[in-house]
Amino acid sequence: MYNALEINDLFFKWENKESFKLKITKLEIENKKKIVIFGKSGSGKSTLLNLISGILSPLKGSLNINNIDITKLSQKKKDEFRANNIGVIFQQFNILDYISPLQNILLPCFFTKFKKYDKLYFYDRAFNLAQKIDINKNILLQNNSKNLSVGQKQRIAILRAIINKPFLILADEATSALDDKNKKDFINLLMNLCDEEKVTLLMVSHDTSLKKNFDDFINLEKILIRNENIN
Amino acid sequence: MKILINIAFQSLLNRKVTVILTIISLTISIVLFLSIDTLRLGAKKSFFGNVKSGDLILGARSGEIQLLLYSLFQIGSPTNNISWESYKEISKKPEVDWIIPISLGDSHKQFRVMGTTQNYFEKFSYRKDQKLLFKSGTYFRSTFDVVIGSDVAKILNYKLEDDIIIAHGIASQSLHDEFPFKIKGILKKTGTSTDKLVLVSLEALEAIHKDWKTGSKLPSKIKNKEKEIKNFDLTPKELTAAVIKLKSPISIFKIQREINDYQEESLQAIIPGIVLTKLWQIVSITENIMLSISSMVIVSAILGMIAILYSNLNNRRKEMALLRIVGASPKNIFTLMMVEAFLISFFSIIFAIVIVQISSFIFFPILDRQFGIFLEQKIWNARNLYFLNLVLISSLLVSIFPSIQAFRKSINDGI
């Protein structure tokens, strides 16, 4: 089987914080799988996703996404790579509320080099995807996104993550701000879209009840090496 | 870049209140600076506008500035007069084009009386070769005719053919009440000291002082002065000063030297432009203070803008993180901050230009009418444009600091 994500001997610590260190000897995630990583608050879930997305750079180790070691890329290439290949959904604050929902969805397209000749294609794609998840044209074309409900915001976030046909979607506690009903809808939606788009999904959460929706789950504490063994 | 400008713009719109307040404070400070600068230059021009006409000013030997002040601005008093003979002799020099005699000393209410000749109305010009014009009436035709400046007419509410009495000296109670004058002409507003003058002929001054040998009125037995006076020789004995125009400016220094070396009497000739410049240097200390105050206002407005950019950094961490996650590089974040600073200062400058332009249409005519500060409508000289550029550039320069901060944060911060 082909690995969408492969982490080897990863080591990271914050510049200004000695107490927290993150070390992972090996982590592999198969292509097109939907995986959830569980971990307590403060265990480093968000930090791990930041490393995978290339926002943070590890001090040691390699991080292969689609067989490209992003730790070897320049800052600029890394940012480009992220815009092209990785979609990210957060717990909260997924959208800029002063631009329209449509613009929010298209944000990653603006930062990739394909933006010019694919413009119409992406607009079309945004409208089509939106229709599928019950967000109509009028909502998409609102002047700003201030009046969207929490559920709508999270759905827009899914579209934004998926618009650029990414290879990998990262979701950070993407359900924890939602009530049960919204949570169920959100998960179903995400799963369906990932299947349709044939994307690998990696979600981190502390909510172990999500386990049943995913192909597999990983306990972060298990793959982390204890602090005392880290030099 | 386009997306960054768009995002910056929308983001600013989203923070309307703070952004508008920042723009307002920057706009006000730019307007303040531009107005002070325009006023200053206008005041300078008006000030120098008083001297346009003459090449030299002739007076008794005293301080240069003193002579300038009483001859052109009618401020202060001469310590000595010049004799009619000397005046006559100098006016006969071949280099002299025309000469305007000035005789000061008396007053009417709060205004000064100046004796002169027809030349004053025909030759004297101010600012850009503007001649004195009559709003109504004409130059004095007979001895006891008087022409008044526009401020005199306005403040004392005088019309043509009104009678006025001249007082001996300045702020004096003794009146030349046996010689009533008739207003025969009212001048148009010039924005110079002429507006505050009561102009009479030299002969009239001579006539009303016939009885005043020692500075106080002698008891007079003559009943009908006006008829009587015609029998006297009314050639003046003394003058206060004279404005000389030469046929060619080349001879200015020659004539000046000749006058300064004049044997029979101690005279001096000054070049008004030069003395005025000296005087302006003294006045310009205030000018510099005003300029520094308004520059400091601008500096503080720019600092205010930076403070706002800084204080927003924390609130906008998530916004920046989101942009990073969709593919924006730290460089893009830096650019975004700079674009915001640019937009703020750019709009402030545009608003300031509009406000200054509009207020110039409204206030310039008022300033000219009320204060004699004549400002040209064409305010946008190279100097002002240079200044506006300077504001833009310096606000961008200082914005580099919060932008670098945002850049750094976006590298070291997770989401």
Ligand SMILES: Nc1ncnc2c1ncn2[C@@H]1O[C@H](COP(=O)(O)OP(=O)(O)OP(=O)(O)O)[C@@H](O)[C@H]1O
């Ligand atoms: N920008 C930062 N600078 C320094 N330390 C940080 C920063 N962000 C997080 N940390 C620290 O890194 C550690 C891991 O934090 P992280 O956010 O990855 O945990 P988490 O598992 O996502 O927790 P939660 O479930 O609360 O989101 C914590 O000790 C946290 O204090």
Ligand SMILES: [Mg+2]
């Ligand atoms: Mg977290």
